[in-house]
Amino acid sequence: MKPKSKTVKKLKKLPKKIKKQTILVISDYHAPYNHPDAYEFLKWCKATYKPTEIVCIGDEVDFHDLSFHDSDKELDSSSKELEKAIVELNKLYKIFPVCTVIESNHGSMVLRKAKTNGIPLKAIKSYNEILDAPKTWVWKFDHKINTRLGPIYFCHGKSGAAGRLASNYGMSCIQGHYHEKAQITYISTPEKLMFDAHTGCLADDKSLALGYNKINPRRPIVSLIVVVDGIPQIVPMVLNKKGRWIKP
């Protein structure tokens, strides 16, 4: 009988099933001014991609009435708005019980307002308390996840220029914040391959709360990013003429 080769022996030692790492990156939900179909879209993404990790990249809540800019008086007061935002966010807590959330310009509005009015940090409630979020939703200034293709750096939004942040940081980067940007740029160096990605958003472009963006000729892209074993992919929420999601 012919002896088995070393290669065959080696292959047999490999685990039968290598676990897939799938990171779902949710962007700029702006509750309660999220897109009316965003929750259904997220449920579909969860069922389709079966994520192993969730990153909410900031602006999970809008805090329109608390803004430093003029707020639209046709909209709710800050307390009513927060009440409605919590209703929307509770749906997310249910489908994504564990989540890393990145601090952001809208999400940190309570803290920013408190700071400008001299309120001590000790007197401020935590994100979890303000938004009725479970302890398993953890807020961080930024975040890093290791993948088979190297580390990915997550932040809310430091540069809208395609490729710039990844070049500056020397690693793959994913950002939100720029609602009209859903893009992936690859950068190759003699040492490694990296990507620089922007997620798009999940906000409702028709909401008066997003009115400040109307003068921008580039319209928001409703989308998110899924990273499978280190490779990013944009998942657009394709809309019909009435702005509603066309479910695949």
Ligand SMILES: [Fe+2]
């Ligand atoms: Fe945003």
